[in-house]
């Protein structure tokens with residue numbers, strides 16, 4: 385598979401290593417200053433860039449008929465318009481806030497726990513995410529997906545940074561040097577806590593998941609998620 389990497393930073397470089405080990409070719413890498421390039425040299429694009437570049441990068445892929453695996457977070461205000469554009473252009477698209485197998489299992493566990501806790505009285509929920517200090521968006525995309533999983537399965541209707549109430553899940557976002565990504569969901573009562581936590585030790589799980597998603601998406605059209613890729 386010939387891959388274009390849109391965003392050649394920490395994730396782009398980790399994906400390059402794993403994709404090459406799996407026998408793929410990186411035919412194009414794009415960073416901030418690369419404005420003139422031909423994306424159609426690639427069978428598939430993988431975007432791990434920055435929030436303000438994601439929509440433009442995805443749009444260019446649809447225009448060129450190149451399916452795209454989108455990993456960049458912090459652009460979801462434009463999600464609905466991107467999905468409409470994908471359908472209009474008959475593009476191929478996967479977005480996941482987190483491509484690691486472990487986090488995708490954690491997403492399912494989180495939904496099941498929220499469903500179990502829904503009828504139980506006396507517990508308050510809060511979430512915490514910790515990432516490295518270069519991260520541009522807060523809360524993390526993964527934290528937003530976790531919050532959405534709780535909202536689908538409880539009486540909560542929204543999330544907010546730092547503050548919560550009966551309807552609102554509070555998410556605390558911490559930035560600490562070199563942390564790849566840690567997410568915790570805690571239910572607290574007067575007598576105990578129930579806590580589920582995912583800790584990424586490095587970026588390899590995210591990168592491997594993105595390459596597996598690209599292998600799955602290549603040659604397809606339509607809008608998909610990691611549940612489709614992993615069959616969970």
Ligand SMILES: NC(=O)C1=CN([C@@H]2O[C@H](COP(=O)(O)OP(=O)(O)OC[C@H]3O[C@@H](n4cnc5c(N)ncnc54)[C@H](OP(=O)(O)O)[C@@H]3O)[C@@H](O)[C@H]2O)C=CC1
Pocket residue numbers: 390391392393394395396414415416417432433434435437441454455456457458480481482483484518590
């Ligand atoms: N879904 C998932 O599983 C994961 C998602 N992420 C997300 O991926 C994104 C990237 O993370 P990470 O690699 O750590 O970040 P980095 O800052 O290390 O890399 C981002 C790269 O994007 C480049 N860039 C800037 N503008 C553009 C543009 N217009 N087109 C293409 N590339 C551009 C930057 O170039 P320059 O340095 O020249 O500015 C930089 O090399 C973030 O949004 C992060 O939240 C991260 C890990 C996992």
Ligand SMILES: O=C(O)C1=N[C@H](C(=O)O)C[C@H](O)C1
Pocket residue numbers: 457481482515516519523524525526527564565566590
């Ligand atoms: O910026 C990061 O590094 C990460 N971003 C993603 C997110 O916003 O959830 C995924 C992972 O946690 C690492």
